[in-house]
Amino acid sequence: MQPFLEFLLHSTLLLLIGGCVVALVLRLTRCQSPRCNRFAWAFVLLLGVACIRLPVELPVLMPEPTSVVGLTTKDTEICPSGF
Secondary structure, three states, X not given: OOHHHHHHHHHHHHHHHHHHHHHHHHHHHOOOOHHHHXXXXXXXXXXXXXXXXXXXXXXXXXXXXXXXXXXXXXOOOOOOOOO
């Protein structure tokens, strides 16, 4: 199965299950508060946003070549002896 179709199937099933659970809980608790309904359905919407995958390609920079020709140990000391 193609990755996009597989992802679409998974996210659709997740939202379907989440919506059914919220509808069942709201019906069983007989919640009449509009605020409670909004929070419950907002949870389902957040569940849909949370399962979105956005691929991001990050550019990989090649390291610049460094030359160490002509350096002595005195040039590479972290703390010169003069301190």
